[in-house]
Amino acid sequence: MTRAVVPAASLALTALLGCMDAAMSGGPAPRPPAVRPAARAPAPAPALLAPEDAPAAPLPEIAEERAALPVFLEPPTVQVRLAAARPGKDISFTVHGAYRVFELKGSLEDGALGPLLAAGDGLKRARARAAREGVVMNGELLAGKSLLVCPRNDGALEVDGRRYRGDLALLASPGLELAAVNRVDIEDYVAGVLFGEMPKRFAKEAQRAQAVAVRTYALYHVLNGRVLSDDQGSQVYRGTELESDAARRIADSTVGEVLTHADRLVQAYFHSTCGGATGSAAEVFCVPAAGQVLAGAACPSCRDSPHFAWTRGVPPGVIAGLYNGAFGQALTFDVASRDPAGRALEVAVLDAAGRQVDRLPADRFRNRYNAGRPLAEQIPSAMIDEVRRAGLELRIKGRGFGHGVGLCQYGANGMAHAGGSYQDILGRYYPGAQIRRLYD
Numbered sequence: 366m367t368r369a370v371v372p373a374a375s376l377a378l379t380a381l382l383g384c385m386d387a388a389m390s391g392g393p394a395p396r397p398p399a400v401r402p403a404a405r406a407p408a409p410a411p412a413l414l415a416p417e418d419a420p421a422a423p424l425p426e427i428a429e430e431r432a433a434l435p436v437f438l439e440p441p442t443v444q445v446r447l448a449a450a451r452p453g454k455d456i457s458f459t460v461h462g463a464y465r466v467f468e469l470k471g472s473l474e475d476g477a478l479g480p481l482l483a484a485g486d487g488l489k490r491a492r493a494r495a496a497r498e499g500v501v502m503n504g505e506l507l508a509g510k511s512l513l514v515c516p517r518n519d520g521a522l523e524v525d526g527r528r529y530r531g532d533l534a535l536l537a538s539p540g541l542e543l544a545a546v547n548r549v550d551i552e553d554y555v556a557g558v559l560f561g562e563m564p565k566r567f568a569k570e571a572q573r574a575q576a577v578a579v580r581t582y583a584l585y586h587v588l589n590g591r592v593l594s595d596d597q598g599s600q601v602y603r604g605t606e607l608e609s610d611a612a613r614r615i616a617d618s619t620v621g622e623v624l625t626h627a628d629r630l631v632q633a634y635f636h637s638t639c640g641g642a643t644g645s646a647a648e649v650f651c652v653p654a655a656g657q658v659l660a661g662a663a664c665p666s667c668r669d670s671p672h673f674a675w676t677r678g679v680p681p682g683v684i685a686g687l688y689n690g691a692f693g694q695a696l697t698f699d700v701a702s703r704d705p706a707g708r709a710l711e712v713a714v715l716d717a718a719g720r721q722v723d724r725l726p727a728d729r730f731r732n733r734y735n736a737g738r739p740l741a742e743q744i745p746s747a748m749i750d751e752v753r754r755a756g757l758e759l760r761i762k763g764r765g766f767g768h769g770v771g772l773c774q775y776g777a778n779g780m781a782h783a784g785g786s787y788q789d790i791l792g793r794y795y796p797g798a799q800i801r802r803l804y805d
């Protein structure tokens with residue numbers, strides 16, 4: 366594969382009031398980068414919500430740059446972290462059929478292979494762990510801090526009972542942790558992710574729009590030097606488990622298509638239900654680079670979503686628990702600022718006397734509140750219409766499910782049923798973006 370990678374521009378943070386602590390919360394970028402890392406490789410991929418039955422995602426981390434577009438002569442690969450083992454612990458995997466194991470020189474992005482270290486036919490429940498001198502596989506020390514296990518047959522890898530296409534990289538850290546990373550063709554990845562992120566019953570044009578968003582989102586992070594996670598932290602990926610002929614046909618019908626703006630990939634967020642209007646990434650996530658493509662749009666098409674309107678009760682003491690009782694037990698909250706569509710941007714936390722003890726981005730508050738709470742008790746979105754006292758409880762009324770930025774999945778489905786094409790759908794939710802085919 367030949368790629369000309371232009372370093373992504375590093376953009377300055379905007380000092381949006383109330384956003385800075387979210388902006389500074391990013392953890393270290395996971396290793397290894399998929400392609401040449403940008404000047405500043407920020408935090409792991411922002412969170413997305415699966416449309417249904419998914420735990421609410423954590424607050425997306427800030428992105429400080431946008432990936433520049435390389436030239437692809439063939440479909441690129443995506444790197445997805447499947448498992449990790451602490452020092453001294455094993456990662457277990459299986460290869461069905463013939464395989465070879467190479468030393469991986471440098472990083473996955475370079476993809477340079479060292480010597481052949483092992484080969485065979487069938488590897489059942491192999492165990493690998495990191496050691497000072499190399500990776501130990503089934504009790505045998507293989508020289509090399511990182512290995513690439515290459516099955517001869519497609520879909521012959523198995524990790525945690527799931528089958529995967531592509532190769533498996535075993536990457537040892539200096540602290541002797543070991544990560545198992547699936548290196549997979551992006552089109553296989555899109556076919557595998559599609560029905561993890563959108564119900565199969567949705568209209569085909571909505572699915573095509575979703576496929577373009579999934580591909581763009583993955584490639585955006587690949588080009589920013591990140592390894593994706595296999596859960597809502599990036600996009601839900603279960604190897605071949607959720608693949609189907611239908612998913613493959615949808616991926617094929619949009620092969621290579623991504624969303625771009627000003628010759629850069631769009632950070633193609635999506636969510637289940639916006640509740641009437643999508644939000645601005647800059648305001649919701651404090652992502653300064655988001656621009657007009659993620660500025661928010663009216664959405665009259667998600668009214669049929671089961672998540673369109675909701676009410677929740679907040680039991681007494683729960684808000685106080687978020688602050689470990691530091692401000693007493695009678696804390697409440699209210700919306701402190703909204704965008705023009707009514708989405709809460711900031712939340713004020715109030716003590717028993719009504720004094721403000723904290724003010725924070727609404728999505729950050731929501732994710733803090735939701736952490737560890739059953740889905741049915743979570744605050745589904747920041748489109749909060751009303752917060753009122755009902756005895757000792759707070760009653761909240763709101764609309765939508767998910768962070769509300771980018772493509773609204775139920776809205777996309779509504780548009781498709783009304784005759785909209787996937788281009789129409791993407792045009793509404795990523796206004797000003799172009800659909801470009803990067804490879805065939």
Ligand SMILES: [Zn+2]
Binds near residue numbers: 638639640641666775
């Ligand atoms: Zn919507």
